[in-house]
Amino acid sequence: MSLQQTLSEKIKSVVKNTYSADLETVEFQATRKDFEGDITVVIFPMLRVVKGNPVQIGEVIGEELVKEVAEVSKFNVVKGFLNLVLSDSYYLDFFTNVGDFSDFGKMPQSDDARMVEYASPNTNKPLHLGHIRNVLLGYSVAEILKASGKKTYKTQIINDRGIHICKSMLAWQRYGNGETPQSSGLKGDKLVGNYYVTFDKEYKKEIEALKLQGETEEVAKANAPILLEAQQMLQKWEAGDDEVVALWKKMNGWVYDGFEVTYKNIGVDFDKNYYESDTYLLGKDFVAEGLAKGVFEKDPDGSVWCDLTDEGLDRKIVLRSDGTAVYMTQDIGTAIQRIKDFPDVNGMIYTVGNEQDYHFKVLFLILKKLGFAWAENLYHLSYGMVDLPSGKMKSREGTVVDADDLITDMAETARTISEELGKIDDFSEAEKSDLYQTIGLGALKYYILKVDPKKRILFNPEESVDFQGNTGPFIQYTYARIQSILRKAEGEALKNFEYTENFQLHEKEKEVIKLLEQFPETIQLAAQNYSPALIANYTYDLVKEFNSFYQNVPIFAADTSEEKNFRIHLSKAVAEVIKSAFDLLGINVPERM
Template sequence: MVQELLALKAVNAISILFDVQIDTDDVTIQRTISNFREQGDYSLVVFPLLKISKKSPEETARMIGDKLLETTPELDSYTVIKGFLNLKLKDAVWINFLNDNYALEKFGIVSVNDEEPPVVVEFSSPNTNKPLHLGHIRNNLLGDSVSRILNANGQKVIKVNLVNDRGIHICKSMLAWKLFGNDASPESTSKKGDKLVGDFYVLFDKKLKEEVAQLKEQGMSEEEATAASTLMAKARQMLILWEQQDVDVRSLWSRMNTWVYSGFEQTYKKLGIEFDKTYYESDTYLLGKEIVEDGVNRNVLYRKDDNSVWIDLAADGLDEKLLLRADGTSVYMTQDLGTAQLRYDEFHPKSMIYVVGNEQNYHFDVLKLVLGKLGKYWSESLMHLSYGMVELPEGKMKSREGKVVDADDLVEEMINTAREMTLELGKIEDFENEEALELYRKVGLGALKYFILKVDPKKNMVFNPAESIDFNGNTGPFIQYTYARIQSIIRKAQDIDIAFSSSTPLHNKEIGLIILNYSFPQMLQQAAGEFSPSVIANYLYELAKEYNQFYHELTILKEDDTEKKALRLALSRLTSYNLKNGMQMLGIEMPDRM
């Protein structure tokens, strides 16, 4: 690679000039910032080398620059600005690169090695009480995209979902349905199943609050009232019955779950999300209980007088943590122990990635520690891919208070906006109806996915429902548009494989665009290393922007010089491949026309 070559040559030059051996890691070669692109493609920062040279920054830079010109045939010229040595490569370097790569449809993509152990990526992990909202969308898009990115880096990936289908909260919605539901079903109410069940969860909360308020009037405190509430008692009782495999409870449970799953499935399908395997907590919590019992027997965990089981993590700077309730029922952590074990036994993965919000950082610290203390050496391979919350302008989304942006509504709204904008622009009058619908879907979802994924996963982000997501500027549709533009050119071009020689002098816009395309594989590695789709998104935006400038400043099809024309066509082609492959890693489809 060019940067490595330059670093190597620089190390060599320094050793000749100053008789000091340094490592290539000690020289910083960065892309020249855009204000100085006329002067160089890459810049060497000389400040750190002054200790070695014992000379001024300018003089040091000039000495190294002169030596590099002697030893590096690829180098065309250099300039020195302050402590920066700007290195300009010969056009032929870039032309040769383009010649070698422009026809590679999968430029920079590494094919998957099936021999190696896979990476298991868990994401989505829905709760059967809550219809998916914007926060879940971020989770799903992140998990899906990270899986695609790792895949493009040659990693075999297994995408798994873990459905949170058991626990006290599930009993709450079941109980509300039983007490107040009047036998409602998705059919009888024409409601999507996940929405229907979610409504009962909200209803339980409302009824509970009423009861607690009444008890408080009789002089109880909030906590006393919650503990004394008959609704809570019934929910707890139901959980015990559920764990005892009570036939009635179990049959209501499966009935309601069936409703939820069919609702989820529709949403996943709309978003284009798929899994290789789905785990259910109801299947894994028993194994979790076994693991906990085993831990008790081996004195890693301890049982209190009330029969609850705990682990003491004080030595690790954390608290005591509950692993089994006094009544013997299991908690979140219990089943996560079981799920992890199951997953390890099944895949022996090189790592297990959990895409879960940062509010659960503590939970995953504990999970990893507990597994380690239980003697699971593979606990080291657990990785919590923690991401920030999606907030509304007025703060956090709250399911129970109905302050959420519903996933289905949002997707529908995006597709509608895409349709309105497309019709307004009036460019697709010759489209068949089905073609047009397909376009609206691609563009609407493209806008949504890009909007979410362009933000660094670690950071919280704000979504304002009052301002709809943009379709202009730094957006998915902008990148899709650029791609469609290139497709239009390629359709019109004939004989696009005309050769071009390395003697054609390059325009600045051409060089900039080539170098950006050239750095695609590096960018991809970075995205995989950081588990960050935002690296891809930001790169794609820059690439699309650079192409549009190139497109405006230079002619392509109407260029008389056939070599230049061929080169620009080749460059357009490579750009379109990289745009498409990059967007594919964000789960965004590209339209050929829009």
């Protein structure tokens, strides 16, 4: 039984015996920093069944807890809050019983499986800053769910069909002169993205030419010859034209190779890729099934709809009058196919920007109406846009922040700042390069993941690489500092920690242990809320508390060998939890900085 359960049962007993009242639950919260205490019992909810002054009720309960619960050493009551001070032995028992903190808080994997979808790129352009937020969120949520005890599968759907890829294909046909990634020295996704930008430039020229001939802008946009030709190419692709399909496969192949390099550099992976070109017809069979069940209705023109007005939404088309599928049809079919591919999956998390909030409300509701039990466990991990100080990004105009360039720039920023600090002069060039990459990527990932997913981000690269404050490099630096402590301790015959009866904790030591104890609960909360921000900000709080301990409590100059040994072990535990937490965020930690 946990301490909170023990306290809860004892409090219920005291209330029953003293006030002849039955409490259903006891409300606990962390004690506020400005009061003495470790855990607080909230008295106010008890007043529903217990008549009396909340301060007096708190005094009665506190006195009984000190007498009856060994872990409670003293208490104080502030208005309707009973603040309990826990004994040193409670914290020391917890600390020694965990021992190895490297896997602390991670639950054994259950049979309850979830699939996390992230990335979902288009094959007409390289990955950019917006994709980075997407993949970092999706990857981290998958890792957090795994740590919380759920089996996880990581997947992406690649948007490899449609007019966008035909625009790049047509521009390459017209202006490419046979250029390839090998001949140009460009990554394949960048090469194809360049031709998407080329298409847009030529398209705008043709629009202006038509306007000079007297056409309205609307007519000019619809009738520009290059757009009409791209539309014809799409029709040929859908008809299976050999030449167009061969070009499509070749250029998409270049893009896939480029994506893989970027994913590797970012440090994310997938268990399975799905391709829109394979899935866009999957849902049509289920439309027929939905019609038979009365989930869908057919209009006189032959189109099929789902009426969601009773649920506060609108009517949603799932099949056009000509029998062709829409995106919703595809997403229905893809979801069902994924469960066929992974039968143990009991729910899915879709990492997609908040502009698609309505789409996913509709999708999830339709899947529930179709009778799939797993549809109860579908979640849209909706996130806000990432902006730069210079403004919004536009792919067509080539003004996006390229993911590869950003990763390189972050490492360069880390190099500049590290050299200014001058603490790595003894590193080899290879060690320096690895360190800059670790710091730069850590800064980028932490800056993005520390923010609640629903919030919009203004990304400032220089601010993210600051070695002070709530940043990845600050936490990485603390980890490296602890590794330095542990290297020094190796020469002092570090022993396992066992405390004697009279061993007393310094208040700063107790605060660090209190935070260590919260890590398992933080993992579970982050999993329940699909929020890496909870892990990121917990880690920052832990690091702040450790640094306060480090600055106020001597380690190697401790009064006794027992104190010194404990403080080294405490430092080691903090480092292990930092590493474990950063693993959940996909961030590496350096041994030296």
